[in-house]
Every structure is written in C-alpha cells, then in structure tokens.
Amino acid sequence: MCSPVTARLTAILAFRLVTREPERLVAFYTGLGFAAGEVKAIPAAEMALFGLQGGGWRRTLSLGDQRIELDHFEQSGRPYPPGVTGADTRFQHLALVTDDAAAAWSRAGALGALPISVAGPVTLPASSGGVTALKFRDPEGHPLELLQFPRGSRWLGSGLLGIDHSAISVSDVEVGRRFYGALGLSTNGQTLNQGPTQSALDALAGAEVDIVPLMPPIVTPHLELLGYRSPPPLRAALLAPNDVAATRIVWSADQDGLLRDADGHFHLLTTPIDEKSGASRTPGSR
Numbered sequence: 001m002c003s004p005v006t007a008r009l010t011a012i013l014a015f016r017l018v019t020r021e022p023e024r025l026v027a028f029y030t031g032l033g034f035a036a037g038e039v040k041a042i043p044a045a046e047m048a049l050f051g052l053q054g055g056g057w058r059r060t061l062s063l064g065d066q067r068i069e070l071d072h073f074e075q076s077g078r079p080y081p082p083g084v085t086g087a088d089t090r091f092q093h094l095a096l097v098t099d100d101a102a103a104a105w106s107r108a109g110a111l112g113a114l115p116i117s118v119a120g121p122v123t124l125p126a127s128s129g130g131v132t133a134l135k136f137r138d139p140e141g142h143p144l145e146l147l148q149f150p151r152g153s154r155w156l157g158s159g160l161l162g163i164d165h166s167a168i169s170v171s172d173v174e175v176g177r178r179f180y181g182a183l184g185l186s187t188n189g190q191t192l193n194q195g196p197t198q199s200a201l202d203a204l205a206g207a208e209v210d211i212v213p214l215m216p217p218i219v220t221p222h223l224e225l226l227g228y229r230s231p232p233p234l235r236a237a238l239l240a241p242n243d244v245a246a247t248r249i250v251w252s253a254d255q256d257g258l259l260r261d262a263d264g265h266f267h268l269l270t271t272p273i274d275e276k277s278g279a280s281r282t283p284g285s286r
Contacts, residue, residue, distance in 0.1 A: 007255055007269055008184040011218035014067045014250040015094055015166055016058075016268070017142050018242060020079060022072045024112075026059060028139050029068065031111040032096075032104075033160035034061040042071060046268075049258050050241035066163045066221060068094070069250070077242030080141025084245070086116075086202045086209070087228040089263040090236045091169040092247045093135065093143035095224075097161040101132045101148040104160060108146075112139040119200045121146065128193045128211075133201055140244055163221045165213070166249055168265045171235045173210050173227030179261050185214040185223065192229075206230050216251075223249065238264040 019025050030036050037060035047056060054074035061068045084090050098104040101121040109115075116135035123132045132148040147164055155161045170176040177187060194208040202209070210227040227233070238260075239246040248266035257269050 007253055007257070007259065009216055009251045009253050009267075009269070010184065011216050011220045011252040012166075012222070012249055013220075013252055013270070014060075014069050015163065015221075016069045016071050016248045016250060018077065018244050018246050019070045019072050019140055020076050020244060021140055022059060022070050024139055025070055026061070028111050028113070029061045032108060034063050034068065036061055037067075042073075052242055063096075063160060064162055068163075073242045075242055077240050077244065077246070080137075080244040084143075084236075085204055085231075085234075086135075086143075086169055086207075086226060087204065087231050088234045088236055089169050089171055090239060090245050091143060091226070092245075092265060093145050093167050094247075095145040095147050095164040095167065097147050097149065097155050097164050099148065099155070099158050099161065101134055101146045104146050105134050105136070108136060108144075113137060113144075114139075116143065116203050117201050118203045121148070122197045122200050124193065124197050124201070125195065128191055128198070135201055135203075142244070142247065165222045165224050166247070167211075167224040167226050168261075168263070169226040169228065169233065170261070170263050171233045172262070173212055173225055175262055176225045176227070177212060177214075180214050180223065180225075185216055188213040188215045188222075204228075204231060218252070235263065239266075241266065 026036055039057050039059050042056040042058050052075050056073040059070045114137045121132050121134040130150050134146045137143055149155055190212045192210055199205055199207045208229040212225040214223045246266055248268050250268045252272060253269035256271055259267050
C-alpha cells in the first residue's frame, strides 16, 4: 500500500472492472463499440498486492485511446450486491459519451443492460451542465452512464465516442476533495444537481447531489465525486479486491502501489515505463 501523502497522480490509464462472467461482458462491451484486445495473466506481484490466492487474467477493451480492462480471478469474490444506489459508497460508474443517448441506450438494452434511470434519457437543466444522460448497469451489475453533450462540445463524431469520467459516491465531499487534492488532482468547479430530472436519472426520490470534478494534470478521463445530500449517503462495508463491485482506476503516478480512499474506492498506481526500465514512453500512454 503506497502512501497517499506522497503519491502524485498524473493521468488515468485505464478503468478495471472485476468480472465473474468475462465472456458475457466482452460480448456486451464489444456490442457497444469497444474493441477487444489480448488476454494476459494478471502479474503475480499484483495478485500479492491484492492479497489474493491463485491466478487471474485480464482482457483489454479499447475505445479509441481509452480502455476498460476486465479482471477475472480464480478466487471469485462476491457478485455485485443488490440494492446499491447512487448514494451508496460502493457506487462507482463509468460515463460513456455518445452523440445519441436514446440510440445508445436502445443498443445497450438489446445487449442485456438493465436500467437505473426511470424514464429513459433525461436532459439536465443548464445549471447542471445541460447534458442528456441515462444511468444503467451492464449485465453483471457495473453502473454506467450515457452522456450526450450539447452541440459545440469537444466530443466529435457519431456512436460511442469515449469515456468522460468515473464517478464515485463519497460520504463526505470535503474529505474527498482534500484527499485527492493531496494526490495532485485539481477541482474544476462544483454543481448541485437536484430536481425532477436528477431524481429520474438516479431513480431516487428527492435526489440532491454535489458533483465535484477532479482533473489530473494530463488531459485524460477524469474523476468525479458524488456527495449526496438527499438521500443521505450510506457508508457501506468495504469491498474485497475480487468483488465484482470493486472497480479500480489505474493511474500514471510517481510510485507503484495500491491505495484506497476513506470510503474504500481502489486506485492502482503505476510509474511510467521509462522510470522503471529506461524505455521511452509518452506520459499517459500505455
């Protein structure tokens, strides 16, 4: 476990999802538009870092320069727990950008996605960004969000365009802001999302949530904190590294290691290849 006091994060390299049904998830994400890459064994040193016995393998799914990695372990953990809402500290979603949220949701539903939002895509008010959004789960329970930005955004093209961010629910926004600020992330504004559209998006009556974007120094997907005022946050028991809900973000950093924030969210830190072996590597690439 590395020290959160000294570690410095520079860019998000990947998002890792734990799976007990890898073939099912590969079919789902490739159906959405990801490209499946090679399968590799999870390094023994990483298994030891997690405190897990046996082996595991990893499958990469790419969307342009961004990627999801599916981790499957011989020693299976718990399936995604039922009843986890956005206000639960175990909640972590990936936000996928599209130019047509309705069409992307139709495709995801046909591939076995399950809705979280209660009324299909909703357009949030301008004070909340004016995006059209919908939350749902992949066939194994991992939460996802579709985002359709207003015209004129930096996202260009059609279909599934990329991963904008990963959002984690926290029990205390200010504690989270200080923790990630010490790691080198900068706050990029803050909004309070509330009202009928937010309630429909989250499937939570009277939803009020502070959203705090945290930006790494190198432009990549970013991290967002979700701090629910209503309903109040549920601080759940910590997840094990092989539990399906134990999503982790892989960071380019100045040291290797595994850290967890105050609510138990996992982050895997890795130093650039050139620092390890002298090989040339562009910061943020993999």
